[in-house]
Amino acid sequence: MSEESTGFLYPMIDGDDAGDLDTLLEDLATSATSKSRTSAELTSTTLGALDQQLDLVAREMADRFARGGRLFTCGNGGSATDAEGVAALFAVPPGGGRPLAARSLVADVSILTALSNDIGFEVVFSRQLIAHAREPDIVMGFSTSGNSANLIAAFEHAAGAGLLTVGIAGYEGGAMAASDAVTHCLVVRSDSVHRIQEAQSALAHELWHRVQRHLPDPALA
Amino acid sequence: MNGDEITTAAERELGELTRDLATTSLAMARRFRAGATLWCVSPTWPHHARHVAVEFVHPVIVGKPALSALIGPAEEPIAGLRASMTRGDLVLAIGDGHDVVTADLMRRAHAWGVETIWIGAGPRPPAGAADHVLWLDDAPGTAAVDGRFILLYHLLWELTHVCLEHRGRLREPAPVCEGEVCITCSDDGQLAEVVSVRDGEAQVRTAEGPRIVDITLVDRAATNDLVLVHAGSAIARVSDEVPA
Numbered sequence: 389m390s391e392e393s394t395g396f397l398y399p400m401i402d403g404d405d406a407g408d409l410d411t412l413l414e415d416l417a418t419s420a421t422s423k424s425r426t427s428a429e430l431t432s433t434t435l436g437a438l439d440q441q442l443d444l445v446a447r448e449m450a451d452r453f454a455r456g457g458r459l460f461t462c463g464n465g466g467s468a469t470d471a472e473g474v475a476a477l478f479a480v481p482p483g484g485g486r487p488l489a490a491r492s493l494v495a496d497v498s499i500l501t502a503l504s505n506d507i508g509f510e511v512v513f514s515r516q517l518i519a520h521a522r523e524p525d526i527v528m529g530f531s532t533s534g535n536s537a538n539l540i541a542a543f544e545h546a547a548g549a550g551l552l553t554v555g556i557a558g559y560e561g562g563a564m565a566a567s568d569a570v571t572h573c574l575v576v577r578s579d580s581v582h583r584i585q586e587a588q589s590a591l592a593h594e595l596w597h598r599v600q601r602h603l604p605d606p607a608l609a
Numbered sequence: 610m611n612g613d614e615i616t617t618a619a620e621r622e623l624g625e626l627t628r629d630l631a632t633t634s635l636a637m638a639r640r641f642r643a644g645a646t647l648w649c650v651s652p653t654w655p656h657h658a659r660h661v662a663v664e665f666v667h668p669v670i671v672g673k674p675a676l677s678a679l680i681g682p683a684e685e686p687i688a689g690l691r692a693s694m695t696r697g698d699l700v701l702a703i704g705d706g707h708d709v710v711t712a713d714l715m716r717r718a719h720a721w722g723v724e725t726i727w728i729g730a731g732p733r734p735p736a737g738a739a740d741h742v743l744w745l746d747d748a749p750g751t752a753a754v755d756g757r758f759i760l761l762y763h764l765l766w767e768l769t770h771v772c773l774e775h776r777g778r779l780r781e782p783a784p785v786c787e788g789e790v791c792i793t794c795s796d797d798g799q800l801a802e803v804v805s806v807r808d809g810e811a812q813v814r815t816a817e818g819p820r821i822v823d824i825t826l827v828d829r830a831a832t833n834d835l836v837l838v839h840a841g842s843a844i845a846r847v848s849d850e851v852p853a
Binding site (some may be wrong): 409415418420421423426465466468472473581582590 | 654
């Protein structure tokens with residue numbers, strides 16, 4: 389949730405209802421074009437800036453997968469759906485990559501509602517990790533603000549249990565960038581929640597691609 | 610392909626897409642203002658359907674109104690949506706052009722009076738498969754596609770809200786009748802889905818609402834069959850086959 393007040397998003401479209409429909413449609417298309425370009429530029433800048441960090445994270449993840457590690461992903465709202473998408477990408481890769489053990493911690497509504505109802509929403513991910521996680525597992529959390537309390541709690545438990553912790557954040561990285569419990573924090577530097585999520589998706593796909601490349605040859609294991 | 614050609618193709622795709630996004634958003638705003646629910650479905654990528662629903666129900670910009678959006682059931686989506694969707698609703702599906710569940714859903718939605726939006730990538734579905742087709746040329750599953758799907762539905766959300774703030778432009782144009790035959794007012798090959806069958810007649814759902822039609826001209830018609838209706842009679846059953 390952000391407090392973007394943007395005159396609403398489209399300053400070029402005035403509030404005059406008498407204007408004709410074609411003008412409205414043209415203005416909408418122009419605005420969509422400009423936002424699409426911003427999204428593509430942010431993705432490209434982010435991938436460029438994080439190139440070396442991505443490679444390091446991918447190597448460490450590949451090493452953990454090779455040692456039997458599993459990936460747990462988490463996030464809230466739209467980021468929860470991105471976390472689900474990434475777990476599916478690792479576990480059932482399209483076009484024939486190596487399937488890797490990966491599960492989203494938002495998949496089970498019974499567990500999420502049980503923990504929220506009985507204890508509180510801040511523990512929905514950390515309590516699941518207490519049950520499942522062990523070295524050499526990996527936890528990856530998505531948050532546009534970088535401040536989600538339930539992700540920070542999950543990272544803190546995970547770090548204590550010897551997991552590799554990967555945070556995917558936006559803005560300036562928020563609490564995730566500042567936390568010692570987050571081994572690697574990959575930050576999409578933007579202040580638009582939507583543009584951040586679009587670039588985070590590309591970032592996660594690039595990470596998956598590099599993990600696949602760094603996995604040891606199974607025949608040599 | 611050299612760099613200039615790649616840029617030109619990308620620019621052409623972007624130009625077409627943004628025009629489609631504009632008209633789709635206007636149509637969505639009109640339906641929402643009339644009380645529609647947006648049904649979100651993705652048999653292949655269910656997380657995308659969930660993402661669309663959360664955008665509309667819980668807006669990222671404080672102060673924007675929550676709009677009614679729900680995800681379709683994961684198991685037997687068509688059966689569940691048939692029971693839940695009402696005339697005037699919207700359905701948005703995300704799936705590639707070979708997604709047979711989406712193709713069938715889009716077609717049946719026409720008979721339910723539901724406006725259809727299909728977001729996808731790779732080879733396109735057949736022309737007319739949905740009212741609004743928002744398509745990326747990249748192959749599905751390639752790295753960039755997922756983020757661009759997210760971009761497309763983010764833009765749909767943003768543009769729909771812009772349209773909702775321009776109330777005067779949301780009035781639907783009245784249907785124009787030209788010549789002696791008007792498709793809207795007559796029933797020239799109207800698509801219908803059979804609800805129940807009894808004594809040579811069937812209760813059917815159509816875009817204009819429920820009606821009773823004669824089914825003696827088709828050899829057999831069962832519940833959930835799609836039929837073409839003309840002048841009060843079912844004249845043909847619509848094939849279940851979906852072109853690949």
